[in-house]
Amino acid sequence: MKNIIEAKGIVKTFVSGKIETPVLKGVDINVKEGEFLSIMGRSGAGKSTLMYQLSLLDDPTDGQIHVDGTDVLSLNNREKTLFRLNHLGYVFQDYALVPELTAAENVALPLLLRGIPQTVAIEKAIDMLHKLGLERQVKNLPSQLSGGEQQRVSVARAIIDEPKIIFSDEPTANLDAESARVVIDLLKDLNKKGQTIVMVTHEEEYGKETDRIVRLSDGKIESEEIINHQKLR
């Protein structure tokens, strides 16, 4: 399996006036194509910050990141936006659905950005929502959906355009156990079909269901645990 993400010496330091707060202190991490990686650690360990660097939502203070063979830190903002559109999908902790778009319209948005006609994009979005068991919620606004339903819509939006990698930041943190299970199963199903997923979580139970766990502590990789040896061999 080839590496789809190669990150070396990632440093992230937040500066507020004269105060510098190092959050990542030289992290080296690779993610293989088709891998389901979970990043774990205590609160403040730097796991979300690491995911933001890998997913092009933030720029590290130092280090190198290659995603799907592209040196992403050499891209300008416009190119990064395009790269995110073409290669990456996101599932956020608080669902992050656009409030004035219906479930179907939220899911269709990445397709529209690719220039797919609106009617076709909405049809595809409805199909996707059907697959995720949300056939009755396609016309609902986010405010009319439960937390679990919103997160499933968020996953649908992330995968509708078949991105190379899905980044998922604490996708179950705001959900009850039943809804969390549905979302984790959904991500596992996607991974079984070959989808690369990087998930930040603090829940050991869900981390154990991924292929590999990288544990962060104080801005450094503390340990690495391979769960699915067969796959990552």
Next chain:
Amino acid sequence: MFDLKSIKVAWFLGYRQLVRSSWWSNLLIVLIMVLTFLNLVVISGLLVGLIQGASNAVKENYIADIIITKLPEKSFIENSPKIINIIENTPQVESYTARYITSGTLESNYKDRSNFDENPGRVSTIIAGIDPHKEDTVTGIKDNLIEGDFLEKDDFDKIVLGAFLLEKYLNIDSPGFLVLKDIKIGSKIRVDINGNTREMIVKGILKSKTDEIDRRAFIVDSQLRSMMGRDDNNVGEISIRIQPDQDPNFVKGIFIKNGVDEFAKVQTFEEGRPKFLDDITKTFNLLGTIISSIGLAVAAITVFIVIFINAITRRKYIGIMKAIGVNGKTLELSYIIQSLVYAIIGSIIGLFVVYVILIPYVDANPINFPFSDGILVAPILSTSIRVAILIVVTALAGYIPSRIIIRKNTLNSILGRN
């Protein structure tokens, strides 16, 4: 700058944000746009209309479409019969009225004055001798009667007075404005023209909001001619009404081609109307523009604040949309579209109010100013320019705040960090 795909996505986002946001806030913004539009168009339109009303009155009541007057060095239009013949044989002419013009003195209290220390009620004014029927055909002068009746062709020793010759209609205590006191219909006044004095009965009083009419006295042309001792039929001025579809400049050209300008000055209404009206129109236009600009600035600031608050409260979602691949320009365009929709709907409603309601209403019920019947003037070209200005300013007012928010760091926007 924007490709079709960006425009489609911007419309997709902007339209939904509009229709799924609070209808009350949408209604309020549109109302502000309508009021701004009305402020832009109506304030200056009324100010200009005030003067336009005065100008229209001069045209309707005095000049008509073309006026022929004496040359500066002459006291009447020489060869008037020949000129009238030319006018009568010009097919583009609908009607005309020829006026004998002279100065004279009107005296009111010549009977009651008990001693010579008492001021005589006397005014010097222009006296016009007219054919009552022709005058009414051209200027509709009868419509301006506020008391009594108008002259008939054989009304000898009867006179119609302009209201500004009478104290009760021009109550100004100034040596420069002499007026006749205690005049009513049926009163007798003494009319003196070149030492030729007649006692006449006041038959009617006119008020037209046109100084040239309201400061004049009118008697029938045959009597004035005899009092002036004129037997050459040379008149002082001729007002001409042309057919509605004719161009005054073209008709004027015909008169000049026939040599009328050898004996008289030929002017279209535009040339003959008082020049101060043009100056006041320009001044009022400027005044209207200044007032409108203040209104426009207020509307722009309102839209700016509305869009800014909208964008700042949606900052997280702006960040998320940027994260999933919506570029900043597309998001900015979605806000510009929202602003444009407000401005366009406001302008359409404003246009309806102005052209379908206000202008017909004010035309039918002119605003009664002391010196004019004010109308609402809103030429299409001028209004179009104002609509364009409103739309551009509103689009900018939507663009700038959205740009401020959208340019912020994507992750900071998502996480709500400053």
